[in-house]
Amino acid sequence: MSVIDPLPERAAETTPEHPWPVRVLSLKISDYVDRMSQLWVEGQVVQLTPRGATAFLTLRDPEVDMSLPVAVPMNAVKAMPVPLTQGARVVLQAKPTFWTRRGSLQLEARQIRPVGIGDLLARVEILKRTLAAEGLFDPQRKRPIPFLPGLVGLITGRASAAERDVVENARRRWPAVCFEVREVAVQGPGAVAEVVTALRELDADQAVEVIVIARGGGALEELLPFSNEAMVRAVAQARTPVISAIGHEVDQPLLDLVADWRASTPTDAGRRLVPDAAQERTAVTTGRARMVRALTRRVEAERRSLRSLRSRPVMADPVALVRLRRAEVEALRGRATTRIETRIQRADDQVAHLLRQVTALSPQSTLERGYAVVQHRDGRVVMDQHDVGIDELLRVRVARGDFGVRPVASSDELPELSDAPDDGRRDSAPGPSSARNRRKLPAAGRD
Structure with missing residues (x-):
């Protein structure tokens, strides 16, 4: 078992x-x-x-x-x-x-x-403060509405008066406007989910440039879905600008605060969506007329200015101004030439003066006055008689050429030569001493 x-x-x-x-x-x-x-x-x-x-x-x-x-x-x-x-x-x-x-x-x-209504309003107020603290109602995050959208997304009730108000008023102002309509429940338990789903579909469509959420007036309980936190956050996360057109002017659900623009009624939203074609046409016509008047005035002012310029004496003889400037240029050129020539002449005189000074102070001038330069074989100048040896070959440079000499005696041995005056004359009959001296002196330039 x-x-x-x-x-x-x-x-x-x-x-x-x-x-x-x-x-x-x-x-x-x-x-x-x-x-x-x-x-x-x-x-x-x-x-x-x-x-x-x-x-x-x-x-x-x-x-x-x-x-x-x-x-x-x-x-x-x-x-x-x-x-x-x-x-x-x-x-x-x-x-x-x-x-x-x-x-x-x-x-x-x-x-x-x-x-009670008071309880509902209190809860909406608490949610409003919470979302405001998060910055969802900040005006800086609101996006501008396109001036003339190519395609408008519309979320509204099925066959509702709000849809007619938006579409008819928009097309009355701009007949070519196009709509992408999503009909959803705008009250009751499924309103929030359907509106959020339609919003995300239109926001994902790249052709839709602005989205309108519209509903007619109603009791506070009927408008509560548009103060729902899920719907408010979905609008805040949307990429496309959103226009809120819920109820009447006195109604203000939280959707109005988070939307990029609030319309007081669906009719107001239709007017805000697109510009008035008649007004734009009038503005263009008025602008063109103002441009024509401004351009005409500008042309007339330029013509008067040209006439005034042509009436001046300088315009009667346009070459006169050129002649005056040419005379000024020629006078300046003459003055410049005179100054340059004067400076050149002064420079020539200064160069000649310096040349004369250099010539007067040059060694050649000293040699031409009868002096000579005596040098050793290595080129050193003889500065002292004791530096010269007997029979040392010396080079003597005079004014016109040079020659070699050899000393045969010192100055102490030839007192008569150093003391004898040189008057530039020679004895007709030289004595024995002079003959002897000539024999001792070798010929210039020979060893």
Whole structure:
């Protein structure tokens, strides 16, 4: 007889060999949910079905696509200060329950209360402050609207008056304007998701140059989707400039603050999208007329100036000014020539004077006065008689040439030669001493 293994007590103890059956899992979930305490939950009623003493409704989160079924006693529904309708925002006290057979979670409500307008406005104000602190409403991040967009993206309700207002007013001003229309739900539980999806599609289209989100007027609850955080952030992230045209002048959802331009009404958005063709045509015509007048005045002023210039004496004889300048140039040229010649003459005189000085101070002039230069064989000049040796060959340079000599005696041995006066005359009959001296002196230029 085989023994059946007991089932694991906890989920962490299950294994492929010891799994939980579905019924056990459902019972475990039911036990866990039953231990939860009552809680208050808020949402939007998207479906309401009364059945006897109980009303069944679907409570949806307005921020995301998520909902839960709720069972509410009809007594609690009838005790509400205002009738419960689809789309209403409510807060209810409920106890979560889990249906083991269907495997579904449901809320069993004890009380249900409507969310007041004051509460909604307070929540919108809190969201407004949060987004403003992040800089989503900063005017510096807003992009300019194109002057004449080639293709306009329009997000609006299906067959709505807002669509007609935008399209007709835009085409009335500029008939050639083109639209890419996305018809979506502009109120109710699916409004936010459909508007965001259409916005992203148009923003991805490179041909769309501006996007308009338009909706007619309505109650505050109907305009709440356009203050939804997901929609506001989607507009802030869009690459294409966005125009908000929601409700009337007094309505101001958060979409108006994050959009690049706010139109007071859909009609105002149609006027802002494109320029008025008639006004532009008038402006062009007026501009052309002003340009023609300005150009005509300028031409007339230039003609008067030319006539005034031609009437001047210098224009009667244009060469007169040239002659005057030519005379000035020739006078300056003559003065320059005279000064240059004077300077050259003075320089010539100075050169001649310096030449005479150099000539007078040159060694050649000294030689021409009867002096001679005596040099050793190595070129040294004889400065002292004691430097000269007997029979040393010396070179004597005179004014016209040179010759060689050899000393035969010192000055001490020839006193008569050094003391005898030189009067430039010779004795007709030289004595023996003179003859002797001539024999001692060798011929000039010979060793």
